[in-house]
Amino acid sequence: MPALEVENVSLQFGxxxxxxxVTYHIEKGEIFSLIGPNGAGKTSMLNCISGLYSPSQGSIKFMGKDIINMKPHKRTNLGISRAFQNIALFSQMSVLDNLKLGRHTKMKSGLLSGGFYWGAAQKEEVAHRKAxxxxxxxxxxxxxxxTPVGRLPYGLQKRVEVGRALALQPELILLDEPMAGMNSxxxxxxxxxxxxxxALxxxxxxxxxxDMGVVMDLSDHIAVLDFGKLIGFGTPEEIKENEAVISAYLGEEEDEEVS
Incomplete structure (x- = not known):
């Protein structure tokens, strides 16, 4: 069973x-890259998977379960987490507190549990802190x-952003340009x-x-979008030889790094 199945997904704003x-699938346990020119629809696709956008048509299944009408926090509890392209951390809070905040959807003990069943709430807190x-x-x-994250250099802030998504212990993690703006x-x-x-x-x-060097080195499979349409899907080797992809993207970007 694929980890994620995207079938005939369309999204329209006016x-x-x-x-x-758009149709493609992602196998469980692989590194899958979504590439294409700026404005191709890559982030919109992640927004559809994570539940921030509702597609105009199509279906999205996670581990065989249809999630198209599921709210974002329900998808998170199901095993999907997201790190954003633009850093969305609380700058005055410490690294530790930002990561702890990332666990909020996993909290089960309510106010009564904290007030009257202190032992259960304490055990939950220990488990979240361990994660x-x-x-x-x-x-x-x-x-x-x-350290307050606002005092950290940009590269470390991006790492904390990814860490907040990791704190949810997901099965599927969505990383939107985690290396943008970073040095080598x-x-x-x-x-x-x-x-x-x-792997671990x-x-x-x-x-x-x-960064196509990173994409080609890390990816098991790649999907390529251009003006919202899927123009290529396959292994890195297949994508490198895809004429439509070369014309729309790789031919223009292969010798330069876009951040």
Whole structure:
């Protein structure tokens, strides 16, 4: 069973067609990249998967379950998490508190549990803290755990943004340009973390990225969008040889890095 099945998905804003009859699938346990020119519909597609947008038509299934009418927090609890292209952290809060906040949809104990059944609430807090500490260790954030994220350099803020999505312990993680604006060393670190998410934590990774070197090195399969339409789908080798993709995207971008 594929981890994600996107079938005939279209998205329209008034007269603007952001996605047009897009169909592809993502196998469980792979690194899948979504590429294309700026404005091709890549982020719109992630918004449809995560539930921020509702497609005009089509279906989206996660592990065989239709999620098209499911609210975003329900999809999160099902095992889908998202890191955004534009950093959406609380700048005055510490790295630790931002990551803990990422666990809020996992909280089960309500006010009564905290007030009258302190033991159950305490156990839940310990479990959530353990999950957050694992993310801190994984992303090598121990030395800055108590630092307000607004004081961190951009590359580390992007890492915390990814960490907040990881704190949900997802089966499918959506990464929208996690390396945008990073220098070469920071990109290498992020690429290593993505490979480890996939190999060590058994996560299916969906990646939007403009650095074609990174995409070709990391991806098992790639889907290419152009003006909202799917123009290519396959392995990196197949995408490199796809004439439509070369004409629309790779031919123009292969010698330059877009951030």
């Amino acid at each position: 007269g603007v067609k952001a996605l047009v009859d 957050v500490e694992e993310v801190i260790d994984f992303l090598e954030l121990k030395d800055i755990r108590h 060393s920071e990109k290498q670190d992020m690429a290593r973390f993505i490979l480890d998410m996939n 934590q058994d996560m299916t990774v969906v990646l939007i990225e403009h």
